[in-house]
Every structure is written in C-alpha cells, then in structure tokens.
Amino acid sequence: MKDLVEFGEQNQTKLGEDTTFTQVMTTIKGIKTEFDNLIPMLGIKSKSETEEKQMSRKNLEKICFNLSGLLVSYGNLKSVEIFRNITGYTMTNLQRVPSEQVLLNAQKLQGICADNAGEATLAGIDEEAGTALSAAIADFDQKINDPQEFRIQHRELRKGIDQKLEQYNDLLNNVLKLYVRSKYAESDAALYQDFLSSIEISGSMVRTRAIQGIFTDAVNGKPIRRVRVSIDGQKPQVKGGEKGGYFITNLSPGMHEIAFSRSAYVTVVKKLVILPDQPIVLDVAFTPVQIEEASMS
Structure with a gap:
C-alpha cells in the first residue's frame, strides 16, 4: 500500500486530474491510515502475560503446599479431623490439575482456615501467612484469564487487519489495476510500468x-x-x-x-x-x- 500511495503522490502532475484514479486512491489512503493504526498494536506480546500467570500459579501452589502441610501435620498430632482429611495439596497434584482447579483448591483451603481460625493459628498459620494466601489467590484470580483475554483481543485485531487487506485487494484487483491498464498501458507505458512496480511484492519481502x-x-x-x-x-x-x-x-x-x-x-x-x-x-x-x-x- 505504501508504494502505491507514493506512486500516486509522485505522479500527481499526470494523475491529479484523473477523477477515477483520484477517487480510488482517496479510498485506498483511508484504508492505509486505518491499517497503519492497527499494525503497531500487533507489537503487544502474549508471552509476558503467560509468564506472569505461570509465576502467579507457582507462588499459589507453593503457599497451598506449605500451609496444607502445617494443617495436616497438626491435625494428625492433635486429632483434628478436618485438618487430617485435607488432601490434594501435594506439589504433584497441584501441578497436574488445570489452573481453575488450583484456584478452587486454594479458596477451599482459605475457607478451612477461616472456619477454624483458632486451630489454624495453633497449627502455625499466623495472620501473615493468611494474608499471603489471600493475596496469592487474588493475584492468580486476576491473572488466570489475562492470556485468554489477550488472545481474544488479538484475534479481533487480526480480523480488523484482514478486513482492511480484503478491501484493499478488492479495490486494487477489481478496480484500479483494470482501470490503469486500460487507460495508460498504451498511452503512457512508462507510467504504467511504474504503477506495476508499485504494487509488486518484492522477493526481499x-x-x-x-x-x-x-x-x-x-x-x-x-x-x-x-x-x-x-x-x-x-x-x-x-x-x-x-x-x-x-x-x-x-x-x-x-x-x-x-x-x-x-x-x-x-x-x-x-x-x-x-x-x-x-x-x-x-x-x-x-x-x-x-x-x-x-x-x-
């Protein structure tokens, strides 16, 4: 698109009074402007969002593993049934289940601690540990959908770019190429060759x-x-x-x-x-x- 727009500007003297060419190029310039506004947004990378989600999950898994260990150990020592029955918080189990299940397991552990605050404190889960669990749950809950939301936004962005390319290709192939060939291929061969060069995709591309x-x-x-x-x-x-x-x-x-x-x-x-x-x-x-x-x- 850029080379074609430059071709029109460089040949303004010859083509400025060509109403059909000017009208088509005005539309193409509009498409190019919208296209150029969309392209920089593709520079956003999903990798950072994915890495942040993985780090957040690992932090939550570690906290759940440590706290559940304290509760189970205390439950076995003091015969606290609800603590003794805590299962599914080994690192192997936590790493194997989907992200949504990790979050649910963490929230369940948080509920057990809240409902049995006194015993949980005696088990070694102080206010600082409870706060760390709450913060880790909130952080992972926020990040769990970040990469998915990015992909949705990225897909919509590419759809918009595709639409602009389709509009451009339709105008170029079904209108402008036919018109310029019919009007200038014989009357101004040099101009026509310059036009063809401006719409070529170079091998270097x-x-x-x-x-x-x-x-x-x-x-x-x-x-x-x-x-x-x-x-x-x-x-x-x-x-x-x-x-x-x-x-x-x-x-x-x-x-x-x-x-x-x-x-x-x-x-x-x-x-x-x-x-x-x-x-x-x-x-x-x-x-x-x-x-x-x-x-x-």
Whole structure:
C-alpha cells in the first residue's frame, strides 16, 4: 500500500486530474491510515502475560503446599479431623490439575482456615501467612484469564487487519489495476510500468523468520516438542525443540492458514496475516484429547 500511495503522490502532475484514479486512491489512503493504526498494536506480546500467570500459579501452589502441610501435620498430632482429611495439596497434584482447579483448591483451603481460625493459628498459620494466601489467590484470580483475554483481543485485531487487506485487494484487483491498464498501458507505458512496480511484492519481502513461539500443554504448562506444522495445506514439517520453542521461516506476506498437530492433543488451526516488517510471536497451547472429549460429553 505504501508504494502505491507514493506512486500516486509522485505522479500527481499526470494523475491529479484523473477523477477515477483520484477517487480510488482517496479510498485506498483511508484504508492505509486505518491499517497503519492497527499494525503497531500487533507489537503487544502474549508471552509476558503467560509468564506472569505461570509465576502467579507457582507462588499459589507453593503457599497451598506449605500451609496444607502445617494443617495436616497438626491435625494428625492433635486429632483434628478436618485438618487430617485435607488432601490434594501435594506439589504433584497441584501441578497436574488445570489452573481453575488450583484456584478452587486454594479458596477451599482459605475457607478451612477461616472456619477454624483458632486451630489454624495453633497449627502455625499466623495472620501473615493468611494474608499471603489471600493475596496469592487474588493475584492468580486476576491473572488466570489475562492470556485468554489477550488472545481474544488479538484475534479481533487480526480480523480488523484482514478486513482492511480484503478491501484493499478488492479495490486494487477489481478496480484500479483494470482501470490503469486500460487507460495508460498504451498511452503512457512508462507510467504504467511504474504503477506495476508499485504494487509488486518484492522477493526481499519474504521473511527469514516470520513466526516464532513456544508449544505448551494447556493443562500443566509443560513444553511440547515434535509438533507437526502444516502451512496452507502443504506437507507437515516437524517443529519444536526440547523447551518447546519453534520458528517458521520464509513465509511470503499475506494470509496463511497454519495447522499445528500432535498425537494425544487437539489440533490447533490459526489464520494469520504475515507482514514484511512485523514478526509474529505465536505461543500455541495444546489441549489433551481426553479433556476436550470430556468437555463435549
């Protein structure tokens, strides 16, 4: 779009009185302005939100593990039944369950402490420990949906960008190219060649690293390796190292559909607009098949 707008400005003397060309270019300039306003927003990365959520969860897990240990130990020592029956707070259990369950377990532990405040204090859970638990619950409750909200916003943003690109391509291919060829291909061959050059996608615009990110398990956050990645229906390539990191190279600018698949997980399909000067960070979280099946039953 930028080169086309520059072409119009550089040839204002020749094209300024061409009403049809001017009207179409006015619309294209409007699309470009809206497009340029949307693009910088793609610079927002979801990675920081995801990392903050993981740190918040680990902090909450640690606090629950420590406090539950104090309560169970005291319950066994003093035969306090409600404390003795506390289960599910080992680090293994806490790390294995979904984030929502961790939050529910923490709130349940908080309730037990509140309902048995005197005994909880004797077990070693003082006011400072209770405050730390409350703060950790509030923090994780806030962060638990942050990456999801980011993805929703990001999806809407890309939808807006896609719409602008579709409007531009429609005007370019169905109106402007036909008009300029009909009017100037023979009468002003040099001008027509300059026009064609302004709408070409240069080979240098093919990106060396178009997309990069991390593959993780949506339940436990652990990295996933050896994911099959298919671009625009082509033969899949295996991506993802020991830490789940991956990158996709040499994608031309424009719309691409990318499918990420791994055995025992639900396939993830993304539609992305690749731009020549905007790297994309795309972290992919895979849902285990059994969880997907359970949610559908």
